[in-house]
Each structure stands twice: as structure tokens, then as C-alpha cells.
Amino acid sequence: MSTVTTAMLREQFDAGLTTRTDFTIDQPVHAYGAVDHAVWQQLYERQAKLLPGRVCDAFLDGLDALDMDAHRVPEFARLNEKLAATTGWQIVAVPGLVPDDVFFNHLAERRFPATWWMRRPDQLDYLQEPDCFHDVFGHVPLLANPVFGDFMQAYGIAGQTAQKLDALPLLARLYWYTVEFGLMRHGDGLRIYGAGIVSSRGETEFSLSSGKPNRLAFDLARVMQTRYRIDTFQETYFVIDDFTQLFDAMRADLPALFAELAGAPGFAASDVTAADHCIALPA
Ligand SMILES: [Fe+2]
Numbered sequence: 001m002s003t004v005t006t007a008m009l010r011e012q013f014d015a016g017l018t019t020r021t022d023f024t025i026d027q028p029v030h031a032y033g034a035v036d037h038a039v040w041q042q043l044y045e046r047q048a049k050l051l052p053g054r055v056c057d058a059f060l061d062g063l064d065a066l067d068m069d070a071h072r073v074p075e076f077a078r079l080n081e082k083l084a085a086t087t088g089w090q091i092v093a094v095p096g097l098v099p100d101d102v103f104f105n106h107l108a109e110r111r112f113p114a115t116w117w118m119r120r121p122d123q124l125d126y127l128q129e130p131d132c133f134h135d136v137f138g139h140v141p142l143l144a145n146p147v148f149g150d151f152m153q154a155y156g157i158a159g160q161t162a163q164k165l166d167a168l169p170l171l172a173r174l175y176w177y178t179v180e181f182g183l184m185r186h187g188d189g190l191r192i193y194g195a196g197i198v199s200s201r202g203e204t205e206f207s208l209s210s211g212k213p214n215r216l217a218f219d220l221a222r223v224m225q226t227r228y229r230i231d232t233f234q235e236t237y238f239v240i241d242d243f244t245q246l247f248d249a250m251r252a253d254l255p256a257l258f259a260e261l262a263g264a265p266g267f268a269a270s271d272v273t274a275a276d277h278c279i280a281l282p283a
Contacts, residue, residue: 047198185242214235218239
């Protein structure tokens, strides 16, 4: 496990960069060295080999539509030309994690904040913080999908509401169990779409094949009540039917739901109740 902290990363990677008030920077494309490009290529090729048959079709369609470079850290400006022509989303470079309000404001305006720096070669399999590979390879292909793109914008707007109502932990769980670690039905089987899985070789296999985790049908209130762990593979995955189900979930009366769940005890990451709809792995 890496012991790199946010402060260390900021010091290491921010040097000389001008950060705007919305936490964006110009992607410092000339700062990438041969090692950064080699790490990108290694991770990209590893996942590109593993993902067909395991990731949802929309992800591979997005990868194609964006013509993402397999050999070099992509230039965000080039990806943005392709995104502009599909869903109108844009990637903005940031030094790392940004404050919640800044993050939601970007999403609400169809801007995805992507960390510009690449992990080191000794961090291929685990990193505490999102880096450029996680943010760009993991998240950006689905931004080329119209329904998922609309959901992400709706999520940003919901985030602005949740902040005003002091309900951020509830909404953060939705992001965690969908955008980061979501599974989707595919015929009789399952596919991954969450960026935390898509950008991780180990969790790509674990989430689809291991008998250990629970796989529960998506239910907005249940997801919002479920705590999560950041130190292991997931103990529970929530399974959506399709992205329309996610988008429709954002049409719920969120202030009423936040109020209803405010005093609820919640669930541990490993809990399963009689009310849950468990989904078995295909035989
Ligand atoms: Fe992420």
C-alpha cells in the first residue's frame, strides 16, 4: 500500500503549475517523461486485453469513439475534440482530488476533472488517489455515452443539492457504488462499468468471478445507506439494468429521500438483508 499523501502529491506534482480558482490547470503535456508514457502503455495494454467480454459495450464504444492513445498519456485537448462531437463533455486537468463543491460544479457543467499526473511504475496495481490512468482510461470513455453523460451531469446537480442539505455522505455512496464500482446486467451475466474496477486488473477479475462479494440489484435508497471500504476489494457490488436506470434514479425527490435517510442506521459494506435482491453469478 502506498503511503503517499495528498500533501506530498501536491508538493511533488504541482510544482510550477498555475492552479485556477476552479482548481483547473493547463495539462502540462511537456512534463510527461518516458516513464509516464511507459506506465500508461503498460496499464492500457493490460486492461485492453482483459476487458473485452468483461466490460460493458458502452465503455469499448467510448474507447473507440475517443480513439484513445494506447502508447502515450493522452492530450486532453485531443480527447475533448472527440467528446465535443459526441456528448459535449470536456475533460479539465486538475492537480488531484478537488473540494466537493468544485467537483459538483464541474460535473453540473459537463466538465470532468481529471488528475494530470501518472502513477509510478511501482504503483501499477494499487494507488490511494486517482491518477491520470484511473481518471482518463477509467472514467472518460463512458462520458461519450449520451445516457451515462446525462446521468453524470444530473449527479453533479444533485451534489449541489446534497451539499446544501448536509447529505453528502449519502450521495457519495451513490458515486462509489455506481460510477466507481458499478456492475451491469448483460444477458444472463454481468459486465463492469465502474471506473475503479475498469482501471484495476485485480478488481476486474474479482468483481465478476469471485464468490466472496455480494451482488445486489440496484436500489437508490439501499445504495445511499451502504457504507463502503476503501482498503479492500468491494464486499458488495450493486448491479444496474442499464444506464437509463441510473439516470432515472436522479429524478427521485432527493431532498425527501435525504430527509428520510438522515436518521437511518445504514448498512455495513458486507450486510445482506431479506429485502435485498441478490444476483447469482451465471453457472
Ligand atoms: Fe474515480
